[in-house]
Amino acid sequence: MLEDINFLLIREIISSVLIIIGVMFMLISTIGLLRFPDFYIRMSAITKGATLGLGLILSGMGIYFNEPDMFLKVVLIIGFTFLTSPVAAHVIGRTAVRNKIPFWDRTNLDEFKDYLHKEHNVHRDHERDNKQV
Amino acid sequence: MSFFSFTLIFAMAALSLCLIMTGIRFAIGPSLPDRITAFDLFVANVIGIVAIYTELTGNEDFIDVAIILSLFGFLGSISFAYYLMKSTR
Numbered sequence: 626m627l628e629d630i631n632f633l634l635i636r637e638i639i640s641s642v643l644i645i646i647g648v649m650f651m652l653i654s655t656i657g658l659l660r661f662p663d664f665y666i667r668m669s670a671i672t673k674g675a676t677l678g679l680g681l682i683l684s685g686m687g688i689y690f691n692e693p694d695m696f697l698k699v700v701l702i703i704g705f706t707f708l709t710s711p712v713a714a715h716v717i718g719r720t721a722v723r724n725k726i727p728f729w730d731r732t733n734l735d736e737f738k739d740y741l742h743k744e745h746n747v748h749r750d751h752e753r754d755n756k757q758v
Numbered sequence: 759m760s761f762f763s764f765t766l767i768f769a770m771a772a773l774s775l776c777l778i779m780t781g782i783r784f785a786i787g788p789s790l791p792d793r794i795t796a797f798d799l800f801v802a803n804v805i806g807i808v809a810i811y812t813e814l815t816g817n818e819d820f821i822d823v824a825i826i827l828s829l830f831g832f833l834g835s836i837s838f839a840y841y842l843m844k845s846t847r
Contacts, residue, residue, distance in 0.1 A: 641765040648769045655776040668795050675802040686809045698821050709832035716839045721791040
């Protein structure tokens with residue numbers, strides 16, 4: 626019974642499905658990077674979509690090879706990507722707020738206004754300090 | 759050509775299309791943080807292409823390239839953001 630099942634074919638089918646879903650996520654997030662109107666919206670699109678797509682592609686590859694060291698390397702890459710991609714997005718977004726990159730005109734900034742005012746004032750204070758020194 | 763290699767070649771073509779569109783955003787990006795995020799997505803696309811190429815050739819040595827790339831992409835975007843924050847103060 627168990628010898629009749631073609632395990633290679635099953636692995637190929639699962640890997641193909643995972644890779645196609647992952648590539649679709651990458652494609653949609655790249656279209657979002659090209660089409661969205663604002664820096665912050667673009668950054669949220671690629672941070673979520675590209676990370677999920679990369680995880681799906683890599684897990685499909687790990688299922689196809691079906692070896693322990695390959696699984697270890699795949700888990701290493703996925704863990705590192707899932708750990709570092711939000712940190713990089715946070716740092717770049719904070720830098721963009723500091724540098725006064727404009728928001729989209731339809732973004733609702735009511736609750737964010739105090740923070741923006743404070744950040745830009747801090748920024749101006751630093752500029753003044755540098756001029757005094 | 760089996761359906762599996764067709765799937766892999768289709769995936770590589772779609773990721774190459776992603777690379778082209780990311781390059782367009784890298785060229786027309788109005789500000790420097792746009793270009794940094796485009797570089798981030800560029801590195802992610804290249805990691806995906808390396809993974810699919812590993813599966814296409816069956817050679818397991820290529821996956822080490824993806825580990826190193828995922829390290830250096832994070833380092834590159836963080837250092838760019840740090841430089842940007844320091845240079846505008």
